[in-house]
Amino acid sequence: APALEVARGELALAEGRPLAAVAAFRRADRRPDGPADACVICLPMRLARAYDAAGVRDSAIAAYERYVTTPQLFRAPHDAPLA
DSSP, X not given: OHHHHHHHHHHHHHTTXXXXXXXXXXXXXXXTTEESSSOSSHHHHHHHHHHHHHTOHHHHHHHHHHHHHXXXXXXXXXXXXXX
């Protein structure tokens, strides 16, 4: 189900519904027994994009800061443009 929620979040962003994307991305990151996967950078990267699109600047900045301060070891495969 996490991959489906990520897809729903991306679709919501594309449709101009960034706050719906935030909710979907948050659902994608959790399972009843804990985190959905070992990707520690995926949620902040997605949330930063969604909050930025929603105009929620403080939350966007906080998510971007969490993204850029994650050690390079975890960030490298995801260091693509955040467009």
